[in-house]
Amino acid sequence: MKILVTDDSRVMRQIVIRTLRQAGYDDHDIIQAEDGAECLAMVGSERPDLVLSDWNMPNMTGIECLEALRASGSQVPFGFVTSEGSPEMRDKAANAGALFLIAKPFTEDTFRDALDGVIA
Amino acid sequence: MTLQQAAEPATQPISELLDAETVQSIADEVWPSLVGDGEAFVPVPVAPPAELVSAWVTISGPWNGAVVVTCAPATAAALTECVLMTRPPMVVDDEDVADALGELANVLGGNIKSVLPGPSALGLPQIGSAPTTGRLDDVRSLVGQWRGNYLTITVQGATPASHTERNEVPQQ
Numbered sequence: 001m002k003i004l005v006t007d008d009s010r011v012m013r014q015i016v017i018r019t020l021r022q023a024g025y026d027d028h029d030i031i032q033a034e035d036g037a038e039c040l041a042m043v044g045s046e047r048p049d050l051v052l053s054d055w056n057m058p059n060m061t062g063i064e065c066l067e068a069l070r071a072s073g074s075q076v077p078f079g080f081v082t083s084e085g086s087p088e089m090r091d092k093a094a095n096a097g098a099l100f101l102i103a104k105p106f107t108e109d110t111f112r113d114a115l116d117g118v119i120a
Numbered sequence: 121m122t123l124q125q126a127a128e129p130a131t132q133p134i135s136e137l138l139d140a141e142t143v144q145s146i147a148d149e150v151w152p153s154l155v156g157d158g159e160a161f162v163p164v165p166v167a168p169p170a171e172l173v174s175a176w177v178t179i180s181g182p183w184n185g186a187v188v189v190t191c192a193p194a195t196a197a198a199l200t201e202c203v204l205m206t207r208p209p210m211v212v213d214d215e216d217v218a219d220a221l222g223e224l225a226n227v228l229g230g231n232i233k234s235v236l237p238g239p240s241a242l243g244l245p246q247i248g249s250a251p252t253t254g255r256l257d258d259v260r261s262l263v264g265q266w267r268g269n270y271l272t273i274t275v276q277g278a279t280p281a282s283h284t285e286r287n288e289v290p291q292q
Contacts, residue, residue, distance in 0.1 A: 008244070009226075011203055011219040015154070018205070056226075056242055083230025084242060104227045105153030 001119060002029040004048035006039040006065070007081070008057040012104075016052060016081055023108040025119050036060030040068050043076050050118060052102075055082035055089070066096045077118055081106070133258040134275050137183060137236055143262050143273055146231045151266075154227060155202045161271065163264040169195075174250035175221035177229035178278070181240020185258065185277040187229035188250050189221060195269040196221045218247045232275055254279045 003020070007013045013032050020030070031046055033039040037060040039053060053062040060068075066078050078098050082089070085103025093101045100114040140163075147161040169192035176188040191199070200212045200220035212220075222245030233242050253259055258277030265271055 009219050009223050011200075011216065011223050014204060056244060058244060083227045084234060085230075086234050086238065088239065104230065105150045107153060 001050065002031060002046065002048045003119075004031050004033060004039060004042055004046065004051045004053075006033040006036065006051065006053040006057070006062065008035050008054065012054065012081075019106065019108055019111050023111040023115070025111075025115065028119070036062055036065030036068075039065050043069060043074055048076060051076055051078045052081050053078065055080055055084065063092060063096055066093075066098060070097050079114060079118070132183075133255055134183065134185060134260045134277055135257050138232065138260050138275060140260065140262055142235060143232065143260060143275065146228060147262070147273060150224070150227050150231070154224060155199060155266070156205070159202065159266070161262075161264055161266055161273065163262055165263040166265045166268065166270050168270050172250075173221070173247065175218070175225040175245055175247045176251065177222075177226050177245050178243035179229065179233050179236065179240050180243065181233075182237040183240070183277070185254070185275065186243075186251055187225055187232050188274045188276060189225045189228065189271070190250055190274065191221075191266070191271040192269060193217075195266065195271060198269070199224065199266065222247055228273060250274070251276070252279055253277065 005013050005016050017030050031048065033042050035057040039051060053065060055062040062080055069076060080093050080098055080101040083104045085101055090101050099118060102110055102114050144163055151159045151161050171193055172190050173193050173196050174188050174190040176186045178186045196217050197212055200217045203220045204212060204216065206212055226245045229242055233240055254277035259274065261272060261274040263272045
């Protein structure tokens with residue numbers, strides 16, 4: 001399985017990747033994007049099986065990326081990993097087609113709860 | 121927790137919207153997750169160092185201001201080593217330190233935003249000298265330490281002219 005981790009913070013991308021491994025998802029290909037625009041391009045070129053994306057990013061936000069993906073016909077499974085988890089944002093994410101929203105700070109248990117059933 | 125309902129006009133200072141216990145409880149969740157197991161922000165003040173560096177995110181909405189993390193440059197570097205789990209001979213560079221301290225401010229800011237009146241938008245992390253504060257009563261500051269090193273978490277109102285200058289993401 002190929003997982004695309006998108007965050008403008010390299011530090012946070014490393015933490016997300018580390019947490020994926022700690023949660024037991026350690027035998028998957030991990031690729032990275034620095035913002036929504038790069039994520040959008042890489043979904044087209046790399047064909048990931050899952051996107052984990054930050055929300056607030058320069059150039060193109062995570063929600064704009066998800067909306068652009070769905071508008072283009074892509075149904076790639078998409079989940080947010082973001083520092084904000086208000087009910088309004090969760091609704092907005094779900095309405096745009098996100099499978100889940102993991103709020104920072106998170107633990108490996110949070111990842112397992114969100115990803116079990118999504119990652120084979 | 122917060123004392124204000126979301127629909128109320130937002131003229132109250134942060135000292136009436138957010139108590140120190142709420143900020144501490146957020147820090148208690150953030151430190152173990154981001155910095156590492158067993159790590160904590162301890163609200164016991166120590167003497168400030170001569171040189172300081174800050175990272176912050178802005179909150180724009182009914183309440184306008186910033187969530188600012190301030191410490192010594194050496195403390196920021198040590199925090200970064202913990203966040204990245206680096207071990208010698210790996211060293212962190214300035215970009216890593218700015219990124220890690222910025223993410224610490226970002227995660228604290230996102231959680232603090234969620235207990236303030238909304239809707240509001242969170243800016244992207246910035247690093248440098250802390251922004252100037254607005255009204256004297258529009259500040260909620262926790263002065264404490266991490267591993268014995270001076271560190272503060274300050275939630276501060278914007279100066280009247282500054283709160284419209286950076287709003288990099290759309291309102292949610």
